[in-house]
Structures are given as structure tokens and as C-alpha cells.
Amino acid sequence: MSNENRPKSSHWADINAEKIIREKGKKEHYTCASGITPSGTVHIGNFREIISVDLVVRALRDKGENVRFIYSWDDYDVFRKVPKNMPKQELLETFLRKPITLVPDVLGTEESYARANEKNLEELLPVVGVKPEYIYQASKYRNSEYAEGIKKALENRDVIRRQLNESRTTDLPDDWYPVSVFCAKCDRDTTKVTGWDGHYGVEYECESCGNKETVDLKTTAAVKLPWRIDWPMRWAYEDVDFEPAGKDHHSEGGSFDTARKTSLEVYGQEAPVTFQYDFISIKGRGGKISSSTGEVVSLIDVLEVYTPEVTRYMFAGTRPNTEFSISFDLDVLKIYEDYDKCERTYFEKPESPKALKKWEKQARIYELSQVDGIPEVMPYQIQIRLLSTLLQIFSGDVDRVIEYLGDVKPQQVDKLKAKAQCAWNWVKNFAPEDFKFSLREDTDDKIEVGEVEGKALKLLSDKIEAYMDSCDEKEFSTHLYDVARELEIETSDFFPVVYKALISKEKGPRLISFLYIIGKEKLVSLLGKY
């Protein structure tokens, strides 16, 4: 962050960073945590969790702090239901009640279902500049690394039961233990804990296979803590300073609420600084992906249409506790225009203190939207609409678009290409039909036109040949209208014919500019044959 005479940032990420330092005190390093259960495709809603933490991590680092950014895969959670978007439903059903790390990968060849879901995201996160340290809970639990934490929960069984009962409708029974066990024989969590020896021995009985044994917390892979206890145990284990959570956790009586109490009373430390983030919804993907089931939109789908910077921008520019939707319809254009405006603002820093204050907010959002550092040269500014039109004229060939533009600097090429790829994907997959066109080929048959219309096209072709090189757009428009005038046809009849001859549609981009973009040579070959 460039600091010369800058007003103090009021961005939520910076405010939270300050709050962490204030509440946790000055520390050698701060631990920021995020985590989710890979019980299915990791969707874009889950991504809000990760990116929210990443933004706060960046804010802390920009203040010169050392930060450990951990990301926990809760892959020792139970496989509770089969997501509808997964193949091999019957096979998956046979693994219900087992930990997801033991469910086979039905999508490919990963070692497990959990791993497959994890890998999908892990491979993509660096693309948007997110690089956490991954922690795999299945591995932690199965190696008994949490033995002491589990034992502590058992020792405080009554305290925890009281804490949980405060927000339950029905009290936990007297013989309840604050642990859950995966049966060592059948791997299911259909077990009942029947005793604890006061040290490391836990006795259980499996209700599905009848297995009954006593396991040692120091060596067993079977015992895990239920979520509401697991969370504070890990806060203590990793010394977590900051972890946000979704609104489902943040209600009174929700899991953050009880975890906070357990953290303090059982594990002896304050809960991390936190905030609540809201859900995000999807707009404009009607029927495109979903057929039978719950449509799962994940990061990879978003990156098809939004560049990594614009993707970050949507999250960095929205306060976490407000809901917003990620759009795939015409709103895409607006988002890009907003981002471009933000970008131009960043590179045009004002002088007056008053203007500087407004600038600061946008500038900070821009910085937080970048994947690796601020570009040295402002990226090439082109309206996404124009870019889409150009791409359609050149059939998606980005190099020809860049050649046409003529003034793209070498340092700007990569980002422009990335933007063009997204624009092209959007046009192909999501743009309304009205928006789409493709230029006719020279080899295509002529369209059917009446006698006068044919003459008009021919005349237009002649005028293009005669005047286009020597006139600018404004001057040439006279010749365009002359065609209609000379042949005594209404422009409202004339324009559609031109569009039809060019793109087989009755409407199109504003004609004069459109003709200039297409260029004389191509026009003459398309129109001259009438």
C-alpha cells in the first residue's frame, strides 16, 4: 500500500485488521482461520468465507504484521447426505454415516471423495491470489493429534453440557459425552459412548454392527469432537485470532455463541475476533446448468465470466454482512464497468484532501482486488460492450482484436487477453440472443432481398469503396443516408437489410461505427455482390 498522505482506510478489511490488533494485543504473528466441510462441490458461497479471510489477512500484512493464514478442511465430518449433483448416487448412499475422507471419489481418481472436492478448490485458489496453509482435520484426528483437546472436553463434560443446554430445547441426557466415535469396525458414527476412564480410555458400542470396545485417545483414529466443541478446541490448538462465519453460526444460540463459552471456560482463551458474512445468490443462469437438481455454482464457473481481479472486486467491494448476487446476465457488463471505473480512479489520484477521501475508498478496494500486486501501467481500458462486439466481429480471435485496437501496450496484453476470454465466454454462454451476432462469411450465399434493397446494398458498397478511406465516421454518415435517399426507401427499411446482409439479423450495433470496425475490404466483399 502506498502511504504518502493517504487518508486512513475505512475499508472493512482494514477495520477488522485494526480490531484484531486492538483486541488480541500486539503479537509476533496473528493466526487467521477459515474452514469448510468438503461434503460436496465447494460452491461460491463457501468461497466468501475464504476470500473474506484473505482480505483481512492482506489488510494485516499491509500493516506490517506477520500472519498465518490457515484453512481447515473438515474432512473428518460425517457424510450425512448425498448431494444431488453427484454421480453414482447408489454407491454414495452406502457410505452414509462414515467420515467423508473414507468415501470414494466418484468424480475421478482422487484418493477420496473429500480429497476430490478439496483439490478442485485448492488448484483454483492461487488463480485469485489466495494461498492459505491447508490443514486436514481427518489427518489430525486420525493421528490423535487432538488427544489432549478431546480429553479436556471429557474432563469438562458437565460444563459443556450446561453450556449447550442453555440454547437447546431438549436437554442433553446425563449419560451424554462430548465426543463422537466412528466405529473401528464399520467406520460409521452410529455409536454410543458408554464410558470414560477419566484418562484416555473411551468405551463405545456400535449400534449398526454391534462392535464394542475401549479405545485409547492417544492412539485411536476413531474419536472426534462434535462441531460445537471441535471448533473451540481448534481455536486453542492453533491459537486462532480471527475467524469469520456465516450467519447460520452467528445467531444467538448458534454454534459461535456456544463455542465462545466453551473456548473461555474449557480451553481457557477468548474466542477469536469474528464477523458474520451473509450468503450470496446467483442471478441469470436460468436453466443453463441446472436441470434436475440444485444448481451448484462454484469458483470455476464464476471465473469463466469474471477475471480474477473482478471476482475479488465483487467481494472486496461489498461489506461482508450484506447479501449480494453474482450475476451471469447483463449485469456482468455493469460489474466490469464499475471495476474499470474503480481502476481509472486508482490511477488518477486527486490532490485536494476532500477528493482524496473519496478516492481512498475506491483505491483501497482496487488494491485488495489485485491478484499479484498493482500493475505498473494502467490496464488497457475498453468497455466490455465494445470488446464483446469486436470479439464477435473477429469470431473470438483476441489477437486480431488487439491488432485492430492498435494501441495496446505490451504490458497490457496479458490482462486484456484474460478480460477478452471472459467476455467471449459470456457472449457465447450467457448473453441474451439480441446481443449476439456473427459476421457473415464471404462464401455464404446472398440473402434474399427485393430489387430495391439489392440496389441499396450495392450502392452502399460502392459508396464505401469510394469514400470510407477519406471520410471519418461523421462525414461518412452522410453517404450512408444518401443511399436511402437516392433510392427513396425509408431508413427504417434500409437499416435492417444492411444488418441482414452483414450478420443475418435485423438489428445490430450502431451502424456507422459498426461499418468502420468491420472495414472496407470485408464490407465490399459482403455487400458488393448484390
Added chain:
RNA sequence: GGGCCGCUAGCUCAGCUGGCAGAGCAACGCCCUUUUAAGGCGUGGGUCACUGGUUCGAACCCAGUGCGGCUCACCA
């Protein structure tokens, strides 16, 4: 029932560690000799949901009311 969020122009929203009420779209007008899906300039448009409080000053802070949404009280 508890908690959280929202209510600002016709629409979608920004503005919220208090300082002249904003943007985009829509509308209207003008220009590009003329509509359309990329243009330019301009105009109109507001009880900032309501009531009260704090303050020199409130869309913003506090207390309450109404309407709408989400969420928890199983599991994670």
C-alpha cells in the same frame, strides 16, 4: 420465541468511525442530417420507512414502532 440484516429517486443500489443526499438504468430534452444493442451534452425527479432522543449539525449514533428477508433453537 430469540438473533441478525434491510427499508435512500420510477427501478437496482452506493453513501454508515456524524459535515452541502449520490451513481447506474429508466424518463424527458437537445446534438451526432434519423429510431434500433456500444455515442455526446443537459434536465427533472427525494418526508433517506415511522416516532422520539443525543448533537452546533443525523440517512448515518441511541431508544422504540411498522414492513420485508434471513437465521438459530437437530446436525454440521
